[in-house]
Amino acid sequence: MKKVLIVDDSIAVSRQLEKIIAGSGEFEVVGHAKNGAEAIKMHQTLHPDITCMDMNMPVMDGITALRTLVAMNRDVKVVMVTSLGGVGDKFTEAIKLGAKNVISKPFEDDKVIEILRGL
Amino acid sequence: MAVKFFGQFLVERNIVSRELLLKAIELQDSVNLKFGEMALSISMITPAEAERVNEAQKSEDLRFGDMAVKLGILTEEQMKEVLTRQKNSHLYIGEALVKVGALASEELPRYLDEFKTDQAPYVVDHVAIPAGVPHAALWEITADLTYKMFTRIVQLTFRPGQCEIINRIEPNNTIVSMRMSGATDAEYFISVSGGVREMIARAILKEDDVSGEQKDVLDDTVMEFANVVLGNIAAKAAQIGKDVEIHPPEVVDTDGTGIDVPAGSTGLAFPIHVMDERVALCVIVER
Known part of the structure; x- marks a missing residue:
């Protein structure tokens, strides 16, 4: 089963995503990080297959963490999670920096799983 | 169930890859000129005038064309002409995806219809x-x-x-x-x-x-x-x-x-x- 790390400062979003991802029975949520800095640390210990990461977070935002994770491993599978997914520039920026896809909010359960399956 | 743009809709559905979408966006960036670039390309303004407009925009929130008219560099008619040229030469993302080979041209209308249906709740x-x-x-x-x-x-x-x-x-x-x-x-x-x-x-x-x-x-x-x-x-x-x-x-x-x-x-x-x-x-x- 593929291991997923969820990175979001919102308890509500983390719980919502875990419910969708773990509920599919296809993925295991191995950890929750509250910001980009925590995500980088947890990456080194948990070695997740996929990281679902919010773009806007305190301490270190998702875009900065994405840059770092890609610099550490250019094959890293990061999916950005954002309510700004529909803003073309934000979507393009994330993809250009190495995100494998972008999950827009509000979540569509099937779409989230479909995106993770496609990685 | 969110407001999206067409390229994102296609990537989400695995209809086009992220790499080809990026290629199409790069093509758009090279073809679609901004107002100032278009006005320069048809010699309607000089580089020095474009610089004047850019400077003035730092202190007043006006679009390039409106500022050029305000400064007397362009007439209203000239501004409209530049806008028309911009509109007529605009390469939309769907067309760009066809040009880079990500979509077949006959598939485009169908995907555009599906996209419109997806986005209808957000009209x-x-x-x-x-x-x-x-x-x-x-x-x-x-x-x-x-x-x-x-x-x-x-x-x-x-x-x-x-x-x-x-x-x-x-x-x-x-x-x-x-x-x-x-x-x-x-x-x-x-x-x-x-x-x-x-x-x-x-x-x-x-x-x-x-x-x-x-x-x-x-x-x-x-x-x-x-x-x-x-x-x-x-x-x-x-x-x-x-x-x-x-x-x-x-x-x-x-x-x-x-x-x-x-x-x-x-x-x-x-x-x-x-x-x-x-x-x-x-x-x-x-x-």
């Missing part, structure tokens, strides 16, 4: 904004998408009240605020009663019963709801050429005294009546 319905309020189109989008998200995400049954100008936001169980900058400098508020807050929490947490949740978790769900709504508003605003940056949500008025609209700002309230009671409110205060 903005008319919301009356009081006369003379600046950025009325933006506030219309804001109110309408807030209503739509209350319906789609929270499954709230309500009757929207008429937009009114207010000087004060009354206290409520949870009031969440998010700042908007860029095309406007404003504050967006969602004010909810305990009952509506629980409905939001049930929807966001995907739980049937949230009665045991702590207040900070319930407030967090209202913040997340506001974040989702405003993110989609920013996407819709970008489609009408207004770039809006949104800032993180926060719970405000924690002492329950209400919030006064600062002098010189305009407060717009969009009351949401639920079961004969006004319990939810979307408010915009523009500076």
Whole structure:
């Protein structure tokens, strides 16, 4: 089963995503990080297959963490999670920096799983 | 179930790869000239005049063409000519995807139809904004998408009240605020009663019963709801050429005294009546 790390400062979003991802029975949520800095640390210990990461977070935002994770491993599978997914520039920026896809909010359960399956 | 642009819709459905989308966007960037670039390319302005316009834009928020007219560099007619040329030579993302080989040209109309169907729930319905309020189109989008998200995400049954100008936001169980900058400098508020807050929490947490949740978790769900709504508003605003940056949500008025609209700002309230009671409110205060 593929291991997923969820990175979001919102308890509500983390719980919502875990419910969708773990509920599919296809993925295991191995950890929750509250910001980009925590995500980088947890990456080194948990070695997740996929990281679902919010773009806007305190301490270190998702875009900065994405840059770092890609610099550490250019094959890293990061999916950005954002309510700004529909803003073309934000979507393009994330993809250009190495995100494998972008999950827009509000979540569509099937779409989230479909995106993770496609990685 | 979100406001999207066409390229994103295609990538999400694995119809085109992210690599080919990036290639198409690069092609668009090289073909689609900005107003100033187009005016320069047809020698309607000189590089020195373009620089003058750029400088003037630093102190006044006007589009390039409008500023060029204001400075007497272009006439209204010339500005319209540049805009027409820009429009006629614009390469849309669908066409760019065909050009880079990501889509067959005969497939494009079908995918565009599917995209229109996907986005139909987000077509903005008319919301009356009081006369003379600046950025009325933006506030219309804001109110309408807030209503739509209350319906789609929270499954709230309500009757929207008429937009009114207010000087004060009354206290409520949870009031969440998010700042908007860029095309406007404003504050967006969602004010909810305990009952509506629980409905939001049930929807966001995907739980049937949230009665045991702590207040900070319930407030967090209202913040997340506001974040989702405003993110989609920013996407819709970008489609009408207004770039809006949104800032993180926060719970405000924690002492329950209400919030006064600062002098010189305009407060717009969009009351949401639920079961004969006004319990939810979307408010915009523009500076």
